[in-house]
Amino acid sequence: MVEEVVVAGILAGQLRRAALVRGDVFRRMAVSGREELLPEETTEARAQLDLRYRLSALVAGEYAHRGWTAVVQDIILGDDLTRYVARVHTRPLYVVVLAPSISVVRAREAARPKAGYSAWTVEALDHALRAETPRLGPWLDTSQHMPAQTISANPDNLPAARLENG
Template identity: 65%
Template sequence: MDPLPAVHERTGHVHREPGSAVVLITGVMASGKSTVAELLARRLPRAAHVRGDVFRRMIVSGREELLPEETAEARAQVELRQRISALVADEYARDGWTAIVQDIVLGADLARYVTRVRTRPLYVVVLAPDAASVHDRETGRPKTGYGPWTVDALDQVLREQTPHLGLWLDTSELTPQETVTRILADLPRARVQPD
């Protein structure tokens, strides 16, 4: 089903509402994924926010975090989490919802994730603020996400190892609300057509 044109009631911008679809919001830690995904879901008439990290936290014992020097077990757990979130997103979309998936899906994981999602249309939005903005955001957050990672190292994975799929937005100077407005206005550019 193709998305239908709609006019946003506050801004007057014409955008497309995805309808029964999956939208993946990805980026580095502190790029604004959870805030943007929640705001986007609230701006659509029928949407679910699928938080990838929930599936990571469901593992109570034996959990291994993905570190810069990843282990086979940590990699397997990331892939399990991504398979589950893709399945959940597909189920919401199958029932007529727009599933907004929010997770860190970078590097080769992004292309794999696109093939895991069966729903069409599928949209990918990559939040790509510059590293200095991410440093500032991370400093201002009550939680610390980076641990053994550095902002610069994860930013390098984003910019040098992640395939350029969907809509990439430099959100360094955008508020979350402005980011959502841009996503809705540019939704056709976010659509991906897996092989």
């Protein structure tokens, strides 16, 4: 899942004036009392995740209102994606979902120096992505791409990524 961070950073770096808004930054700001979202979701963990999404949408909107392109990087699954899009009020709004295969995600996670999602299986996350997440914007199978290739492989996807009514 580190792939999205790299892809988002490369994309933001290629734009004239861009800010990279990483959702995980907002999670890490809670230094005490933080509850991680686990498969057995608690009310408090859900509230903290919703706060994280609200904050990143607000920050992205503030950058956009001041002439920046805000590139948001986060893992937003299921109906949370629809709610997130509704929180972003600036237009145009583009959504792209990176969807590599289970085997590729497993290999990428194994190569990381730290465990990214120890409470979640790759299969559970993949199921939440493919079975529960609405099909907004293009979904890119990035299994065979390096991060820079993900950006350059599909230049025709930009119009498809634009959400007209957000």
